[in-house]
Amino acid sequence: MGARMAKRDYYEVLGVGRDATADEVKKAYRKLAFQHHPDRNPGDAAAEEKFKEATEAYEVLRDPEKRSRYDQFGHSGMEGAFGGAGRDFSGFDLHDALRAFMRDFGGFGGGFGDFFGGATGQRTRGPARGGDLQIRLPLTLEEAAAGAEKKVKVRVEVRCDECGGTGAKAGTNPRVCSTCNGAGQVRQVQRSFLGQFVNVTDCPACGGQGTVVDAPCPACAGEGRRPKSQTFSVRIPAGVSTGNYIPLRGKGNVGPRGGPPGDILVVIEESPHPSFERHGDDVLSEITISYDQAVLGDSVQVPTLEGRVKMNIPAGTEPGKIFRLRGKGFPHLRGRGRGDQLVQVRVWVPKKPSKEEKSMIQEMREKGLFRPPS
Numbered sequence: 001m002g003a004r005m006a007k008r009d010y011y012e013v014l015g016v017g018r019d020a021t022a023d024e025v026k027k028a029y030r031k032l033a034f035q036h037h038p039d040r041n042p043g044d045a046a047a048e049e050k051f052k053e054a055t056e057a058y059e060v061l062r063d064p065e066k067r068s069r070y071d072q073f074g075h076s077g078m079e080g081a082f083g084g085a086g087r088d089f090s091g092f093d094l095h096d097a098l099r100a101f102m103r104d105f106g107g108f109g110g111g112f113g114d115f116f117g118g119a120t121g122q123r124t125r126g127p128a129r130g131g132d133l134q135i136r137l138p139l140t141l142e143e144a145a146a147g148a149e150k151k152v153k154v155r156v157e158v159r160c161d162e163c164g165g166t167g168a169k170a171g172t173n174p175r176v177c178s179t180c181n182g183a184g185q186v187r188q189v190q191r192s193f194l195g196q197f198v199n200v201t202d203c204p205a206c207g208g209q210g211t212v213v214d215a216p217c218p219a220c221a222g223e224g225r226r227p228k229s230q231t232f233s234v235r236i237p238a239g240v241s242t243g244n245y246i247p248l249r250g251k252g253n254v255g256p257r258g259g260p261p262g263d264i265l266v267v268i269e270e271s272p273h274p275s276f277e278r279h280g281d282d283v284l285s286e287i288t289i290s291y292d293q294a295v296l297g298d299s300v301q302v303p304t305l306e307g308r309v310k311m312n313i314p315a316g317t318e319p320g321k322i323f324r325l326r327g328k329g330f331p332h333l334r335g336r337g338r339g340d341q342l343v344q345v346r347v348w349v350p351k352k353p354s355k356e357e358k359s360m361i362q363e364m365r366e367k368g369l370f371r372p373p374s
Contacts, residue, residue: 058100146238152264222257232251285342304328319346326340
């Protein structure tokens with residue numbers, strides 16, 4: 001086949017809204033899967049592609065964690081997050097789609113023969129991908145607003161120098177597994193009145209590796225990897241918030257015996273700020289003004305995430321009044337523009353006025369200057 005077209009939105013593929021329940025997702029997928037199943041559309045390449053596309057969408061939206069990740073980052077957030085061995089959906093083929101369908105719905109009758117479309121060959125899986133690592137990175141609100149470059153130190157599994165990642169003792173080599181002939185998987189055929197079904201599982205003899213180590217490397221105990229502390233640079237984009245994460249592709253644990261590395265997920269955690277409180281992309285702060293400033297008005301300096309700016313206090317400002325500083329909040333992470341800063345005004349009241357101050361206030365009271373309008 002030629003170059004694959006850009007992926008459609010998973011919700012669009014299944015024809016459900018972004019607020020669809022798990023049951024609605026399953027029901028929508030079942031309808032599409034039965035409609036486009038290869039055994040109902042033999043030789044129809046378009047139907048096969050629609051079946052795979054619907055199953056791929058279902059595999060994400062049925063899983064709360066994957067669905068949350070997709071909602072947050074779209075298709076880019078799916079890379080390296082799927083398939084028991086750590087594969088992403090770039091290798092999601094008809095076998096994967098049929099297994100997923102069979103897992104939740106089984107066969108739908110009619111004597112369809114081999115459930116995998118008559119395929120007879122085995123798929124070589126190879127060494128398993130290493131696991132992803134997750135670390136938490138504290139940021140100040142100013143760093144989250146402006147973006148930052150950070151260094152993180154992580155203990156990861158790296159390829160063993162002694163055996164070069166093979167897991168075999170020096171002078172020896174892993175041998176091809178005789179049970180699966182190096183495929184890493186075995187096929188089990190089951191027959192019923194519905195037809196013939198094939199179940200593909202990891203080879204029990206080699207654990208899906210396709211090779212067996214008879215003389216393990218003493219340095220890594222046959223794993224082909226060893227722990228090591230490493231430092232990585234992380235670029236934090238402006239506008240991130242707690243719960244966002246930055247993936248470091250290929251920087252996680254390497255897989256056992258030559259397997260490719262996983263990723264490191266750097267999860268953002270905003271530190272509390274003494275002056276600002278974040279609400280989405282807006283920032284809330286407070287300033288305290290004097291009674292005369294509230295009555296007569298004034299111009300004051302207000303702290304923002306990028307330094308102080310001038311703000312006008314109009315005459316007759318009441319305590320609790322909120323002013324909006326346009327564009328002084330957080331940058332929008334997935335678009336242009338910024339949020340605002342909301343500044344709430346508090347009026348300072350002296351706790352122990354002097355005799356002269358008391359006299360002046362008493363005089364104004366007697367003149368009715370403090371009396372609210374009726």
